[in-house]
Amino acid sequence: MDLFSRAAICHLTEFDLQGSANTAWALSTVLLADSSIFPALADLLLSSLLLDTSMACLDHVANELTHVCQLVWAFSFASCLSQRLGQRLYRTLIDTGARLDCIPVQDLVTGPPLETRCKEMTPGGPTLAMDLDGISVVFKPPYWEVDAKGQLSRSGLYLSKYLQAAHPASPVLRMARFEYGFIHRLDVPSSGLILAGTTFRGLAALQWQMHTYSICREYVVLVAGMLPAEVLKISASVQDFLAGRSYVSDDGRPADTELKVLDHSGASRSDERHTLLSIAIYTGRRHQIRVHVQWQGYPTVTDEKCLCASSKQ
Incomplete structure (x- = not known):
């Protein structure tokens, strides 16, 4: 692995954001936190434009934000996330979320106007345990699916639908590419609390906390x-x-x-x-x-x- 690290350092400047994220993830998963590539990669990230949203389509932005989250997780997991790099990655997530929140709703999602969507609540179904600015805490009953990665069951009991009804003006909750605002899941038979971002900035804040192990x-x-x-x-x-x-x-x-x-x-x-x-x-x-x-x-x-x-x- 030392040979791999030395070879990777020689080619760091050729990496795009995905290449940097994949390298950091690979090294952290084999527990090479002492690898010399982490400081070199941190220096590269600090001197580079991480994410330019001015000319990018939403799919590209969503993919790049995923790579930023991978970097946050990898450096945190390897205990190599310095204050400077952490601040840079944090600001990238939060600022990008804030910019996405400024985009007109009709440019983000299609379908009927969000403000006219019905607010259907199922008796005995999910409930909002807490509703904050850009963040919701939802109680998931048993057999409801947290369908962040797509619907794996045919039950029709999808937590994304509940949140869309509870927050009809939120575009992020209708966007599969942003996992409908969810940052984690619970198995279908389980019950418990689920965190979701109801704005892009709120989602970014939750992702940061999740990937830096600030959420227990x-x-x-x-x-x-x-x-x-x-x-x-x-x-x-x-x-x-x-x-x-x-x-x-x-x-x-x-x-x-x-x-x-x-x-x-x-x-x-x-x-x-x-x-x-x-x-x-x-x-x-x-x-x-x-x-x-x-x-x-x-x-x-x-x-x-x-x-x-x-x-x-």
Whole structure:
């Protein structure tokens, strides 16, 4: 890898934003934080125009913002994000978001006028836990899908539709290229709080906090079996590039899950024993919690039921 780093440094000036992001991501995932390429790459980013939105189409801007987020995550994950570079990347995200908010709505989205869209709220459905300037906190009930990456189910219970109805004047919530304003997901059977940007600037602020680990995510999970209290952390790469499927794999992305045993429910029958966990994740891979606990041999109770049902068929 030292040879790779030296070769990459020689070609840094040839990299576009995507090349820089891919290089930083690759080095951070193999934990080469001490690589000499991080300081060299930081110097290049500080001296370059990161993102010019004046002549770019929205698809290009969305892609470039994704690369900026990858840089923020990679440097943060490798503990190499200096104050100067952090400020530069932060301002790039926030300023670009503010400029996008100034674009007339009709130039961003098509379809019926946003202000005339009906505000349909489903009884027993999602609710707004908090509504701030440019940011919403939504409670997701079980079996509603956070369809940031596209709709994987046919249930019709899509959280993007709820938010669009709750904020009919928000263009970002209708734009798939910006993942409908979502910055993270919850599995369909789960319930909990979801953060979403209702303006481009609000989305940028949330993305910055997410990728610099300023947002702490904790979950309460019931798993099958008596998980030992000494199992405190699971570090196993998760392959989540295939739609609808995630699994532990050496060629996946880094994934860390911290566990705290809250309680055990004992029973004479082994299939009735469960463990209540408090779980914190620092890398939001798709299905990360379910994949990690199942990999340890303690599937969530929902997954346990599915496994039992499939084994009986």
